[in-house]
Amino acid sequence: MSAVSLKPIAVLAFAGTALLAACKPAAEPASGPQAEPAKAAAAEPTAHVSRTARLQAFLTERYGKEAKLSGEWRGTWTQDGDVRATDWQVCAEQPVVTGDSWQQLLAVCGSPLDGAHPDPGAIDFFVLRPSGDRFSIAAELTGQNFGSQGQPGTVSIIRAGSDFYGFRIEHGWFGQGYSLISQNLVLPGPNGLVDAGSLRSHIDNAAAYDCDDAEFAEECRTGVFNLDFALRFDSSDPSARIWPLTVEEVGSSCGGKTVRQEHRFTLDPKSWTYSFPESLQREGCE
DSSP: OOOOOOOOOOOOOOOOOOOOSSOOTTSOOOOOOOOOOOOOOOOOOOOOOOHHEEEEEEHHHHOTTOOOOSSSSEEEEEEEEEEEEEEEEEEEEEEEEEHHHHHHEEEEEEEEETTTTTTTTEEEEEEEEEETTTEEEEEEEEEEEEEBBTBBBBEEEEEEETTTEEEEEEEEEEEEEEEEEEEEEEEEEEEEEEEEEEEEEEEETTTTEEESSSTTHHHTTOOEEEEEEEEEOSSSSTTSSSSOOOEEEEEEGGGGGGEEEEEEEETTTTOSOOOOOHHHHHHHHO
8 A cells, every 4th residue: 555746748839930922122121921820739738647646645635744655644533522643544545447437445544642452543434536637535434443452453455346346444352362353344335435344353262361270271271262254255256246245254162163154145235234143243152
């Protein structure tokens, strides 16, 4: 997920020179009508502006002159009326083809400097479209909370249909030997970007404190779980506008039970969300 400086292309216009009429006797100056100067080129062509230059210009306009495509910059984030010092960075960006045109997907992540353990980070999502020599906003979803300890997690660009793209956010909570990692999908809806649903990405209690206590070790081991929930879109019909979503649940559950099952979902055209069951949002064994 640098800016390019472009110089205008100079346009050269040539004026026609006048032709003299037939020669007169030397004592008389040559005379004759002058040809009209040729008109200058009608219009100077618009200078090409690269995608990265447009992105940098958008970031500067939106986040200030310190914003940049690579690395962090110091800014602020207003949350619930409080202005918090925050480190920002571009955490995902990709151009995508949509129909006979193209768009730019962009995610900007913020980590508040005073983030405590339960505090989330912030993510702003944008769908941009080329407009002249700049980007304009086609859709946005800003100030979204994800993660813990002030860290919002990681963002990736996903393809969910023939020309249907969005964002996947993976973020987690870790404590007392438990790992609870979630994944959210942010997709373009009829009225803009929407959070289309959340489910687990990984859960385990492999480092649970109780298992270190001899008195509770045996009981603890029977309650150990370690599960992954791999998300992918079924592109078997590549021309379909929106592809079905599958989630493969794999690992071990309490009592040493081996788990391997696949779940399949379609996007609800009314709510523009996925109906993930509680079993895919759980914190422990079923």
